[in-house]
Amino acid sequence: MKKISGVFFLFLLVLAVRVPALAHGARCSVRERTVGIEAVYDDGSPMSFCEVIVYSPDAEETEFMTAQTDRQGRFAFCPDRDGLWRITVGDGMGHQVSVEIEVEAGTARGAGGSRDGDDRIRGSIVGISVIFGLFGLCSLFFRKRGISGERAAGAEGGTRCI
Amino acid sequence: MHIAEGVAPVPVAAAGALVAAVGVTIGLRTMQDRQIPRAALMSAVIFLASLVLRLPFGPSSVHPLLNGLAGLILGWAAIPVFLVTLFLQALLFQYGGITTLGINTVTMGLPAVICYYLFNGYIRKKGTGRGGFLGGVAAGVTALVISFVLWAGALLLCGKHLAVIVGLALGPHLGLVLIEGLFTGFAVSFLSRVYPAIFEVPSGREGNGSA
Numbered sequence: 001m002k003k004i005s006g007v008f009f010l011f012l013l014v015l016a017v018r019v020p021a022l023a024h025g026a027r028c029s030v031r032e033r034t035v036g037i038e039a040v041y042d043d044g045s046p047m048s049f050c051e052v053i054v055y056s057p058d059a060e061e062t063e064f065m066t067a068q069t070d071r072q073g074r075f076a077f078c079p080d081r082d083g084l085w086r087i088t089v090g091d092g093m094g095h096q097v098s099v100e101i102e103v104e105a106g107t108a109r110g111a112g113g114s115r116d117g118d119d120r121i122r123g124s125i126v127g128i129s130v131i132f133g134l135f136g137l138c139s140l141f142f143r144k145r146g147i148s149g150e151r152a153a154g155a156e157g158g159t160r161c162i
Numbered sequence: 163m164h165i166a167e168g169v170a171p172v173p174v175a176a177a178g179a180l181v182a183a184v185g186v187t188i189g190l191r192t193m194q195d196r197q198i199p200r201a202a203l204m205s206a207v208i209f210l211a212s213l214v215l216r217l218p219f220g221p222s223s224v225h226p227l228l229n230g231l232a233g234l235i236l237g238w239a240a241i242p243v244f245l246v247t248l249f250l251q252a253l254l255f256q257y258g259g260i261t262t263l264g265i266n267t268v269t270m271g272l273p274a275v276i277c278y279y280l281f282n283g284y285i286r287k288k289g290t291g292r293g294g295f296l297g298g299v300a301a302g303v304t305a306l307v308i309s310f311v312l313w314a315g316a317l318l319l320c321g322k323h324l325a326v327i328v329g330l331a332l333g334p335h336l337g338l339v340l341i342e343g344l345f346t347g348f349a350v351s352f353l354s355r356v357y358p359a360i361f362e363v364p365s366g367r368e369g370n371g372s373a
Contacts, residue, residue, distance in 0.1 A: 042255065043216050092330045093224070094164020094258045094266070120213065123254040127209050130250060135202030142195045 035101055035108040036076035039069055039089040042120045046073030050091045057083025057103075079103045163227065163313050163335070164266050165320065167252070167259025174319045179264030185241035185271055193239040194364050204232050205243045209250060212257065217338060224334045230305030230346045233274030234282050234298070235353075237363035241271035265316050273308035277301045278363065286361050290354045298350025303343040310335055 039047040049068055052075045056064040069075045069089060079085055082103050090096035102109045170178070193201065212225045232240040245267045251257040258266045281304075285297040310331070318324060353360050 041216065042213065045216070090166050092166075092326075094166050096166040096256055096259075098256075120255075124210065124213055127250045127254055128206050131205045131209060131246060132202050134246060135198050135205070139195060139198040142198065 031078050034076045034078050036074060037087055037099055039073040039097055047089055047091055048073055050089050053088045055086040057085060163309060164258030165262040165316055167261060170262050170265055170320050175261050175265060178268055182264035182267040186245055189238040189241040192364055197239055200235055201239055201243050204235060205247045208247045212251060224338050226342050226345060227270060227306060227309060229270050229274040229309060230277045230301035231349055233277035233305060234285060234301055235360055237278040238275055240274035241267065244271040269309055269312045269316060273305040276308060277305045282361060282363060285350055289358060294354040295347045295351040299343040299347035302346025303339055306339050306342045
């Protein structure tokens, strides 16, 4: 009985001694040189919780990593080599933006993907102009080809495009 | 509600392009010269609505599609109109994509044609008043729902999971259904009053009659 009490006492003593963990531990450190992006829609609202795909300089078609933007549409990662990195952010509903980032000695430099309000207005004007220009040409072509068809169909009829 | 560049595998993109090509051919064959200004105007309205009318439902950004209204006004000609509009959106603003242009054209254009067959006759018969408004609401809602189903189906073929698609897009589009329906209803009601001839759409390959 005395022997058992001694072993039990020894066991408690071992449990009471504080020793550092030798395996399965985890630790982290703060990295200063990270590459961060902020993705927004054309109207300035953030692309929150959107899928991010990172392509490394070595494999342009293979995903290096996938992640998600935060509520503000931001994402950051640590590139492990120099070169041209490509980051694509998409909301899964067809709205997507790509940015290429040149990393040189740990320093990042953006190259494309940004669009300000002026670009949006410019794009809208170009788009509307192309639409009316295209349909105007179509109408012109139509009328030239359709003179004989119009005669056959009468004034009310109109002509077909093809 | 587009499918982005690079998402669709080649067979899915090719099938979408093929169906879109058939739709565009039928659309151009039935289109008459007097429809061209309407087509240009509708294309411009859809293009601008996608840029200006952003509705912040949840974390996503959705915009009105107006394919119900386009179908009622243009019939089969709505498909070439969506081809042009979506091409410009992809080129200038990276909405959708060039390789997925066919799928996106089918997703937007086919529901427009379905709405034309379902509601155009009813709206022309009922004209102004509550009947026209309700017909417009029904067309807007039906077009959006069919577009959503086609879009989700296309994404499933692209290898996406249904739960992810529904979780991502169902909530925002439930809100959009209401707005799309009301907008189309008011637009149809207004147009029926001021210019009822806008709903006279040529049908059939001969293209010189009205629906």
